[in-house]
Amino acid sequence: SRHSYLPLETLHEALGPYPAGLGRPLAMLVQQYPEYGERIRTGLERLYASAVPRPTGLPAGSGPATELARVLEGSWDAVLAAVPEKAPDLLGKLAASPVGSAKAGAASGTVTPIEWLLENGLLIRLDANHVELPREVGIAARGGLIIPSLPVTPPEPRLNSVRVSLRDNAAFGAVAETLRLVTELLAAAQSEPIATLRTGGVGVREVRRLADSLRVDREQVVWLLELAALARLIALDPDSSRWTAAASGSWHLSERHEQWLQLVRAWLDAERAPSLVGGRLPSGSTVNPLSSEASRTDAPAVRRRALSAALAISTEAANDDGRACVLDASSLIERLTWQQPRLRRRFSRLVPGMVVEMGHLGLLGSGALTDLGGAVAEDRFDDAVEALRDALPEPLTHFMLQADLTAVAPGYLEPQVARELALLASAEGQGPATVYRFSAQSVRRALDTGQDAAAILAFLEKHSATNVPQPLRYLVEDTAARYGSLRVGPAFSYVRSDDDAALTALLADPAAAALGLVRLAPTVVTAQATPAELASALRELGYSPALEGGAEVRQPIRSAGSTPSSSAVRTNPWVLTEEDLEAQMKVLRGSARPGPGGGAESEAMIGLETLRTAIRTKRAVRMGFADSSGNSTRQVFVPLSVHAGRVRVFDPENETERVISVHRIMDVETVEGASTDA
Template sequence: MSSIRALSQELAARSDAALRELFLARPDLVSPPVPDFAALAARACARISVQRALDTLDTPHLQVLEAVLVYHEFSEQPAANSATLKALITGSSKAGVEKILRDLNSLALLYRDSGGFSPVSSLYEVIGAHPAGLGRSYSELARPAQDWMRTTAAGLGLENTEPAQALAARFEQQDWWSALLAEAPEKTIELLARFEEGPLGLVPKSRRSSRAGQGADRSPSPLDFLLDHGILVPLDAEHVELPREAGIAWREGRLISHFESKPPIAHTVSASAARRDNAALGSIAEVLREIGVLLTAIAQQPLPTLRTGGVGVRALRPLAQQLESDVSRVSVLLELSAAAGLIVLDADTSSWTAELAWWDWPREEQWLRLALGWLRLQRSPALVGQAVPGGQGTINLLAAEGRRADAPQLRQLLLQTLAQLTETSAAEAVIAVEPDSLLASVKWQRPRLWRRLRRLAPGILAEAELLGLTGSGALTDFGRLLSRGQAEQAAASLREQLPAAISTVLLQADLTAIAPGFLEPRLSAELSVLADREGQGPAATYRFSASSLRRALDAGREPARILDFLSTHSSTAIPQPLEYLIRDTAARHGLLRVEGVSSVIRSPDEALLSSLLHETALQALGLHELAPGVLGSQASPAELARALRELGMAPALGGADQQPAPAQRSLATAGIEAEPEETAEPGAAFAEQIASLRSKPAGVPANSAVVPQLSIETLREAIRSHRTVRLTVVDGSGNPERLRLVPLAVSNGRVRVFDPERDTERVMSIHRIVDVDILDEADKAGKKP
């Protein structure tokens, strides 16, 4: 029976509580809602949904599931149960396997079948060609290695049967495998041991041309021996594969040779809570200061984007010099800023601009926005500067190549695992987990997710340390709260631990300002404009100079305002040398002025332009007269044109030469994507969905939208098992026709088949297929050579 039909009937028989548990574990099954149980079963069997479900499985659940897949293929009774699987999984127990089978069944990855469990059909496609680390069978390898199999079988005296079947049948002979290994050359066992983790092998360059020149009197190498006896199958000149039958024989008849029922032992060390907190709080203070400096700089000079996407290194170097840091740290800080919404992409100017609300927030709120933005960020800041996979150049800051949709899952998993492993930490002595142990635990909990994202883990741990979620490798109290989803409690915990912010500095005659501790955000940001920071840490020194003061004057600061600011925030009077430097620099500043204009308005009607200058609705655009008949504005041309149209005018948008302005370049930079915030308890929505399902029949109606998916499922099963099908198809006039064909591939709504009667291949649309039946008899003539 089709897995969709069987699963549909099984889901309909489940209790409401069981369905609710399924929806909680796999929420994508009911988002959006499904009309009936047939549609629910079809969605549960869909590739993308199955892939998401597999990403949540730990190692023992995945091992048992892959063992079920292999067992389902080679066993005469494909429904697996705990008794049969226990004998095939080394180190397992019947009770443990039974519990895992029930868990997989509750997730709708297995369905009940003839006293056991069978896998949904899409699992074969999602898990791939090598479940349980075993290779493809000889029959599956016959197509890519047909000539080699024919030659090898003949050389071994296996000419009376089909080569793939003959090579596979040898493993059913008692003691044949042990006898073969007994006569094998030295180190053959070591070579086979290399295939324990996977069936594919790379042939050394020194061996690729040696076989042709090997003399008859020369003893074969282990590789030559295994190839000559059909134990390894060459895929090409460089790669070999250990067939499934040989892999199972090597594992002494077991499908899983090492069952990892328990997580690896974590190696921990004791650490001082004071040391952890000092490291974390110091890192937080420095990050908040650096973010403030960056936002101030970007507010004055937005970051331009490259035509290829992202922000180039050239635009980052001045920021790195201002922070006295390197470009890689600036890149991480800017990625965090974008994740928190502190810098946004202006589509009109193709540049990143700063949001200035940062200084209105208390420090714990600043930290929380950065930490939450990082947790939900569907990007990996650590990838910036690395080579583009499969392309040229490196990944730019805020470029689309840095997107990793699964990164939030890995961040949450790392923090939660670290919290679980350090649950026994005391108030004064905390537990830190060695990085290798932490990563091994994460790998055990989510092996499939780990395979895709393992190279991101070191960067994530470094970013967690940067944000103070960990200190000296140990999870902080507010980091633990954040890992549990308690954001407000985490901010409150940080607020209690942060030292009180200081609102005054000590001005000295050597043109320096001494900050004796953590400064208020606005004070720190303004000092960074007026002076250059020296040194790191909370107790910093700011040095005033003519160049730093010119920078402040260029940013719009007036000398009287600067003196007033320093007088307000200094614990002593302003030293005379500093006051003289400020006034002298201001007197020399502005003899020549350079002003920026984003757009201009030209008109011969000076009365109209004069009215625009006094128009209240346009005051925010910074209109000012540049010359007779010309007004300048700080707004972009598109923004200025919109404002004029809202006043009932009809401006022409054009360049200085009166020609239409060129089209805005397309932005290769993708917007910063984050996981949506968790919604409210979905209990009500689940209840509505269950009520809707109960009102519909349990089976698959003849006119159901699921019928095409049933046909695809049957075709893929026939492709996987190399069997012939009988298709009922209709032509353009609706006339049915029954055909006996061998399906080869299914993709994009089409199926490619081999017609043995015409000895040709055909491509057919899925929507023209009315029915699919797999024929019981083997169709050797229908197999394409």
């Protein structure tokens, strides 16, 4: 029998496409991109014209790649002197990570540093959006070292300091503000669930609406959404595709230190990076809040390493003068890179956002590590909770009413009081000392929940530190007096009869309770059923109704041998056809899928296996997927890698690399007879 073998790529997968963070060799790039050799020749002539010495002792028949490698090895300082002003900084960045984003711009009168490097062969363009630094250029930029040397002792950052009292005030204030905003976000999600986009995540319009509702900027709304989702305080309803408050009752009943602990634990263990929201994907689209593109399986490990590094730096710089050292992202990145040099790119991408998040959670205060942060870094959560419980003031149960129809909360209100006050008045401004303004609309909002003027005034008198002003009392009483002059309710049909006794008997019949009957007048009753359904149900009960308007009565379905019974009122008597039954039986037998989601799990596994096989055999695939607009698209790609729910592919038509989320892929098939070395 004929056997086929696939290469074992364990070493390649372990090292990645760019071992030690270096690009591919010049000789390989020249072989794969023949036009690149001509660029190298042109660049060498320009370098020689700029006083860069020619190499000697080149072997006969040496190509441009060998000649450029010899120049870089022996005359790197002279090459740096010949490049444009900002080009050395660019080379230094690419020396740590060889592939960078650089869109091909339109021709202009000036040559940018990146264009100069491309024209002279020190950099190669992979596609319209990416460039690569060759291996020999990267080694030269690292000072001739494959792995840059690191000091034996950790680097000593230049740190400022802040008074411990200011640090603690800033940290505890940030904790109180975060808890208050999360509570307001849950209330907003409860009253109006947060809509999602067809492609996943929350759109700009919803973020703007929440920013106006919470009176914060959009960046803070993104952080609050991600934090609430991480703590499972909001959940995605699969039926409506909207995020709504989940388990908000337990949140409101918890003490503030317990709420803080719930948020911190969720943040520490979350495999997401909220700071990536708003960034650009290789495809050019933006990462939306609560979308899968912000997932990072390495985020928990990086958070704990950042906290440990912050604790180590703070301990080394500690003194007894009542001041604490102020940390910044660059100091943490230097320390983390010294510990794990290969992860520098990962730290540079994730740590700056995590530093900001630590400040929101009180782990940092004014940039300095707090006692809360130190306890969390050492997994001493009980000590952290105890310190926070002692530091935060007790919640208030009172507020101050003013004659201008406003109420001032001088601090953090007890959650139940805050919810009731937010129902009666609209909050203005932000912060712990919030101002609430009463209006006829806000009072009607409370009346809609079933309250009356007496209950509202009783609440105000109980929790107000001042007397209820007369203008506010008049507003509540006058709004309640005018409330309900017109009443609106649902009704689908009605029953009218001159026989008052017959309608009274119908309303008293327990079997008619499912119809939702409401008496509006002595001779009129409304129902929560359509006219046809109501007539069928009444006939089941032994009545003989007449339909007005010529509506058709549809008889309810009965099983064989059944008889009409007053205890079986059917308010939805639809008739099933033979076609409906056959279609349902096909679904149950597995010969038909109920919809696009049918068999999704097995199809996803088959698609991933097809992609992995195509990667090993270097074959192209035809992929069907949903684009950023939700439209179905089919296109031929060359898959390069599959990792963390994302597929990196090469688009041969546009000569660009793309990253596609696995959940957007609908089907994958290998293109027969097509292979590539991409």
